[in-house]
Amino acid sequence: MDALTRLVAIExxxxxxxxxxxxxxxxxxxxxxxxxxxDAVLDxxxxxxxxxxxxxxxxxxxxxxxxxxxxxxxxxxxxPVTSSAHHGHGHEITIxxxxxxxxxxxxxxxxxxxxxxxxxxxxxxHYYERYAFEDGAWRIxxxxxxxxxxxxxxxxxx
Amino acid sequence: MDALTRLVAIExxxxxxxxxxxxxxxxxxxxxxxxxxxDAVLDxxxxxxxxxxxxxxxxxxxxxxxxxxxxxxxxxxxxPVTSSAHHGHGHEITIxxxxxxxxxxxxxxxxxxxxxxxxxxxxxxHYYERYAFEDGAWRIxxxxxxxxxxxxxxxxxx
Amino acid sequence: MDALTRLVAIExxxxxxxxxxxxxxxxxxxxxxxxxxxDAVLDxxxxxxxxxxxxxxxxxxxxxxxxxxxxxxxxxxxxPVTSSAHHGHGHEITIxxxxxxxxxxxxxxxxxxxxxxxxxxxxxxHYYERYAFEDGAWRIxxxxxxxxxxxxxxxxxx
Numbered sequence: 397m398d399a400l401t402r403l404v405a406i407e408x409x410x411x412x413x414x415x416x417x418x419x420x421x422x423x424x425x426x427x428x429x430x431x432x433x434x435d436a437v438l439d440x441x442x443x444x445x446x447x448x449x450x451x452x453x454x455x456x457x458x459x460x461x462x463x464x465x466x467x468x469x470x471x472x473x474x475x476p477v478t479s480s481a482h483h484g485h486g487h488e489i490t491i492x493x494x495x496x497x498x499x500x501x502x503x504x505x506x507x508x509x510x511x512x513x514x515x516x517x518x519x520x521x522h523y524y525e526r527y528a529f530e531d532g533a534w535r536i537x538x539x540x541x542x543x544x545x546x547x548x549x550x551x552x553x554x
Numbered sequence: 555m556d557a558l559t560r561l562v563a564i565e566x567x568x569x570x571x572x573x574x575x576x577x578x579x580x581x582x583x584x585x586x587x588x589x590x591x592x593d594a595v596l597d598x599x600x601x602x603x604x605x606x607x608x609x610x611x612x613x614x615x616x617x618x619x620x621x622x623x624x625x626x627x628x629x630x631x632x633x634p635v636t637s638s639a640h641h642g643h644g645h646e647i648t649i650x651x652x653x654x655x656x657x658x659x660x661x662x663x664x665x666x667x668x669x670x671x672x673x674x675x676x677x678x679x680h681y682y683e684r685y686a687f688e689d690g691a692w693r694i695x696x697x698x699x700x701x702x703x704x705x706x707x708x709x710x711x712x
Numbered sequence: 713m714d715a716l717t718r719l720v721a722i723e724x725x726x727x728x729x730x731x732x733x734x735x736x737x738x739x740x741x742x743x744x745x746x747x748x749x750x751d752a753v754l755d756x757x758x759x760x761x762x763x764x765x766x767x768x769x770x771x772x773x774x775x776x777x778x779x780x781x782x783x784x785x786x787x788x789x790x791x792p793v794t795s796s797a798h799h800g801h802g803h804e805i806t807i808x809x810x811x812x813x814x815x816x817x818x819x820x821x822x823x824x825x826x827x828x829x830x831x832x833x834x835x836x837x838h839y840y841e842r843y844a845f846e847d848g849a850w851r852i853x854x855x856x857x858x859x860x861x862x863x864x865x866x867x868x869x870x
Contacts, residue, residue, distance in 0.1 A: 399720050404557050406723060407564060414644030418658060418680065421702050449795060449826035479607060481678035481702045483643040483660055485799040486730030500734060502799055506678060510607035512703050520797035520822065522734065544737050544797045545828050562715050565722060572802030576816060576838065579860050637765060639836035639860045641801040641818055664836065668765035670861050 397494065405491045408534050409527050413501055416536065417482040423475055425468060432464040433530050439540035444517070444553045446546045455546070456553045479512040480505065484523070495529040503541075519546035555652065563649045566692045567685050571659055574694065575640040581633055583626060590622040591688050597698035602675070602711045604704045613704070614711040637670040638663065642681070653687040661699075677704035713810065721807045724850050725843050729817055732852065733798040739791055741784060748780040749846050755856035760833070760869045762862045771862070772869040795828040796821065800839070811845040819857075835862035 419428035438461045445455035461467045482505045489499035501523040507516040521543040528537040577586035596619045603613035640663045647657035659681040665674040679701040686695040735744035754777045761771035798821045805815035817839040823832040837859040844853040
């Protein structure tokens, strides 16, 4: 691959991840489905957990979800009952070929009740991801979230 | 337009928006004037408002300001009496032609009194923007801020 | 330099700074050493200080550290006893030549005790940096941190 093709792919994947965050926070579930590959895997086992230095994970275990339809079912249950802001930072994207890429994205998320005020969670972490060029666009093939810090203001996930 | 011209324009607009945030937080009003087109429109009607899910907007209504000089007058009144950090994330920039572009930028802002401690507001949202290549550089032609979440610690804007 | 070479360098430096933040927060000291030039200078005199408008700096003075080995010694003392999230935003990177560049990066950092809960500091600011292409990669040659806001929850740095 030449340098230009590589840069174009990096920019497209950066904007792909931005669409993921924006469609999530604006509750655009139709737009959000477009960011995932048909057989995407979403590994959010650690979405509600943090790991004290030298200790074991603290917090409830989230699911590993296989397939875009199942991912959207899961997101469709939680998104409409929250007001949120999810941000991605420091995209380290590596293009492997014209159809394969992987990356690490730093993140912060603020999730509240629909009143925009009552806190649900506020966290920081990294997404470790694989991307594939499928059906004419780059899409998320696999996404695993690891936490650095999280303040969980509810026990409903236990 | 070829791919390289498009990538150069995206990078210039990304850095343009970063200058907007940096000049705001460092109180560099002269540098900030450079980021706007002469006839720029700044729509901050929702800068102090949030919208609970399924509800009406809560909070005072901000202005729609026409023209760089009026924009800088308005900013020149508020910036010198605050200490702030404004950050932009997830730039989704689309180049329409060699002189026209539009984009969505996620944002977070923390505004405090000049003592750097007393809170004024802390919010999250998106800028919906148009850009134009004018007088030798990309500049902001139109900017509208929509909020996801905001904590307003003062009633002076009512 | 042509436009493509310049864009490639900007992307590499953006990812370089992301590696700096990620290796810091994941305590990957070996990976972190790679981001610095051998003779790098780290100026963190203001890392714990904020400046009220029209006033003098408030807070303890940090060090100016010369050389990668000394920088890693200093970081190696503080990183293992914190849980943290450091994010970079709004990269304004200027390529001067094929081996020299400079930039300004907006930042936010959240530092806590190893329990991931007890706060140490939460701040905002800008990195003013120089980069050099050395030993086959872009690396940080000089980095100076200036604060906009900081909440310091300890007096151990005094």
